[in-house]
Amino acid sequence: MVMDNSHPGQMGKHPLKLFSIMRSPLLFFLLFFLFVPLFAEAISFGASPGVLSFDNMLRDGYAEHHVLISTNSPTPLKVEGELIGNYSDWLSFEPADLRFNVSRSKPFRVKVIVRPPPDISSDQYLSYVRFISQPLGSATGAVGTSLRASVIIRLNLGITGREIKRCVVGGITLPVVEAGYPLLFSSKVINLGNVRIRPKVTLDVWDRFQEKLVTTFDFLGPEILPTVTASQVRELPTDLEPGQYWGFVKVEPCGYSGLLTFDVARKGDIVDKGSLDSVSAKTWALVNETIPVTARFTNLGERFVSARFKGTVKKEDTIVELLESDELRVEPQETLDLQTFFVPHKPGVYEVSGKVLYNRKLTFEKGTIVNVNPTPRIITSTIINILPLFIYVLIFFIIIFLLFRIRRERKRYRTRHNRHRE
Secondary structure, eight states: OOOOOSOTTHHHHHHHHHHHHHTOHHHHHHHHHHHHHHHHTTOOEEEEOSEEEEEEEOTTOOEEEEEEEEEOOSSOEEEEEEEESTTGGGEEEESSOOEEEEOSSOOEEEEEEEOOOTTOOSSEEEEEEEEEEOOOSOTTOTTGGGOOOEEEEEEEEEEOSOOOOOEEEEEEEOOOEETTSOEEEEEEEEEOSSSOBOOEEEEEEEOTTSOSEEEEEEEEOOOBOTTOEEEEEEEEOOOOOSEEEEEEEEEETTTEEEEEEEEEEOTTOOOOOEEEEEEEOOSEEETTOOEEEEEEEEEOSSSOEEEEEEEEEEETTEEEEEEEOOOEEEOTTOEEEEEEEEOOOSOEEEEEEEEEEETTEEOOOEEEEEEEEOOOHIIIIIHHHHHHHHHHHHHHHHHHHHHHHHHHHHHHHHHHHHHHHO
């Protein structure tokens, strides 16, 4: 038999103790914070960026930014947005309805548009956009169903009376085109100012050696609102013969200028493509020193090419030497070094530059700088000329010294010997 040594009245007191513990406010809140994350299933919800700055806006102007709403929830999460502040009538959104679903695999992108009124004073203003999620808990959790996530985005609005024209150009391309078809010019312009712009594009087409202007195109791009990025593709009718050409592009009012190359090919032709990756040489050298110049070339095409480097050496904008390497065969996707040499005859700064000629095409030009110092003649040639004479003189004095010592020792020996005989 097993004896129970507990007090007979203790069993009846346990439920009362448990009930009194549950009534403790501190313990209640502790249990609440322990079990709420389990009901909420650790779902996160956020927006990026958290602050949108609309600086230097004009009255009755325009600006836009994008906000990305994301979550780690694997299932769609319903989200609603609302405006907070005194300047909500300036703001609009795309899409206009701020009720949407978002999930881990499908974040949602919202465009925030600001249009200040025409009679607003130049100052700094502040507004907010709040996004609220659906309840995060499961339908069976009495506590979890009341939990929602909220994200607030701050909008800094700056009004000015000064017009700003500023834009950035990129993504300019002229792809290979078949002979007889128009060129396809594409570009991307970002309006970083606070006024509308309509960029003017000038395209000068030059021959393969950039020696002859073949044709010029002038055209206007689309109108671009402030803070907006606009892309365009323009067909340019032309009757260019098959071959390689160079296009010099200018875009105003962006102040952009750039050089690119393109090909006009016959139907069915394979177009070769190569890249001069670098031109390298010693940074410091001496007068009359032989300096290797290495041009690294990569064949980016589908067949082998025969390539050689052709360049110039300039000192104070004057050509002092022409460079040309041996012609080497470069296989598809292979990178090869083309080497040549030059010897500077005067101290100074030398500019080494050139291009690679491959299968009747030219790469972009690249170069490097070589600083040439005068040869230290006093330390080198003078010492080398005097060194043999110095050695002869040293040997002569050593011989004289030895003869003197021998003669002196003999004299001492004779003196001692004579004294001994006496």
